[in-house]
Amino acid sequence: MKPDVFQAPDYYNIGDLLSEEHKLIRDSARDWVKREVSPIIEAYAQKAEFPKQIINGLASIGAFGAYIPEVYGGAGLDQISYGLIMQEIERGDSGVRSTASVQSSLVMYPIFTYGNEAQRKKYLPKLATGEWMGSFGLTEPNHGSNPAGMTTNFKDKGDYYLLNGAKMWISNAPFCDVAVVWAKDESGRIHGLLVERGMEGFSTPETHNKWSLRASSTGELIFDNVKVPKENLLPNKSGLGAPLGCLDSARYGIAWGAIGAATDCYDTALRYCKERIQFNKPIGQFQLQQKKLAEMITEITKAQLLAWRLGTLKNEGKATSAQISMAKRNNVEMALKIAREARQILGGMGISGEYSIMRHMMNLESVITYEGTHDIHLLITGLDITGFNAFK
């Protein structure tokens, strides 16, 4: 892969809206990605392996529990800082951002928000340093967009809960130390359970043959009569709203992350069009290539403003789930379209692993599907503005 010479576009001086602390956090994450992710990521994506050696570095830039209080090992930062960290990581690779999103928003967040003090103290410090890695099991083979239909269940056996069922498409599953698992009790109510590696009957086979998010490890969570200690149930919230609340946090991070992937594709295409000569001119002199680039920077700028405003609403505790859905949906589609256009600007070189564009493009095909598909987010907006539920 070519050396990383990325320069971040900021057409509307959105950087001026950030505090000095935000800029420091963004720049240290950006430097770390240049140093530790860019040189290795293409090789790991090609061999379909998560680069475990970057776990400590991810922890050091605050990627694990950015907004979790310091007393539990988190970085104690605000929501804009969390977004900026996700943006910079996904500039490197969506799969690496996935690992960080899951750890922060889907594992640490529910333990912090729905767990008791003993659970917070036991798990959060280890998750913040990356000593332990987590996964989040909501999706099942027959229940993806409709998690309310899940069949994974547990029975109260007096001293413990007996857990049975299976989850699929689970990021970090093959190497996780603890899984936040959503399952129904005997009355059909959904609860979160903390299932640890090593519990008898718990296995995590890896999912192979992915063309997307190849540098992220994906797998199943299988529960065959797993005896889960009663103290491993998250006590402070139950019902579908509990996992969906975690998704709000992860979807918010993705709205920022997608900007990172888009800016990497745009920056690569902009540089290439000034250097590549055809018909005795740089291809950037042709109007058709300028149209592509002008539209890209316009869409990136709109997405940056959306993410920043959403971040300020989140900091004030005012962001609604529907506002988060709109930003996730818009920004991921924006990034995917930009990746496709940027790939064309590079011609044949666009498909080569010498450049990051094709990897971003393939990754974004997962990002547009997970954490609620593009269509599900449209229906969430539709419900919010009309009051009519078109899911069912």
Ligand code: TGC
């Ligand atoms: P519905 O009846 O609408 O809601 C059930 C309860 O949940 C509440 N609620 C929410 N709470 C918090 N945040 C949200 N975003 C919420 N949306 C709904 C709601 O108020 C209600 O509460 P209560 O107290 O009245 O019971 O539920 P529904 O069954 O009709 O489903 C609605 C729908 C389709 C929007 C929802 O099921 C959905 O979002 N489906 C998409 C599933 C999804 O996103 N799965 C993601 C799996 S995790 C993942 O992909 C990780 S990838 C990680 C990575 O690698 O980065």
Ligand code: FAD
């Ligand atoms: P389906 O729900 O079967 O949807 C298929 C199509 O039907 C989609 O286009 C969808 O939009 C459409 N559709 C569904 N319902 C409706 C409707 N009511 N109206 C109109 N159209 C509809 N899950 C986790 O729990 N944890 C993870 O860590 C995780 N990581 C993932 C990592 C990767 C790489 C991938 C690909 C997925 C991951 N997922 C994870 C699962 C992801 O959240 C689901 O794939 C996603 O929610 C969609 O579910 P599905 O694949 O079953 O598609």
